[in-house]
Amino acid sequence: MKTIILTGATGLIGEAFINLFSMPRNSKLIIVARKKPDFELPKGVEVRIISDFFDEDALREALRGGNEMICCIGTTIKKAGSKKAFEKTDVGIIELLAQCCSELDYDGFHYVSSIDSSIESKAFYLQCKGRAEMAIQLKRFKRISILRPSLLLGKRREFRLGEKIGMTFSAIFLFVLVGPLKRYRPIKADTVAKCLLYRSMSDNEDMMIFESEEIKTYTTLNINF
16 A cells, blocks of 8 residues: 655645545555645545654654655745745755655655756756755655646635736737747646656656656556556
């Protein structure tokens, strides 16, 4: 039986992933978070509260018993309050999670990054995402998934002006997002969550990086779920 640990449960993709677990399956879902999500959870979902993700002993204990990590942790520079605080969350926590999961012999680590992420990017946000990706890839797991979605579609519980503007712009100018620009088309959070689920339920031993359009293709063609 798969025991899946989810971090970043209160975000758009995290919540979408949880909702998929309303379907019966031979697996267990455990949420590791600073507080219990303020929405209803499917029956059987366990919540483990950890006040400080940088408390390595507490984090390792909260992660114990899992074999697949779904990491949807991510914030914005505005919400974090500074670049330093953003880096601490979007790089520091991911690095520590990868380290602990590796030490606990997890089979899989599946991370939601961002389109255009790269350690060589001149954009601070994208460089941080690239660094987090690298931290995961340097650890030993049977399977690793790096998802790089474009603008996410879905109803957030928190308002993000930048995303709202981006969604409006994309809807108006969708017809120009063709050819090389097709990769920037918005993607549904549910689609990203399904890709994470399929990968975490897989027994493949591989490392896969999914660009935004590849996430859509994978969820459409996957026949192992």
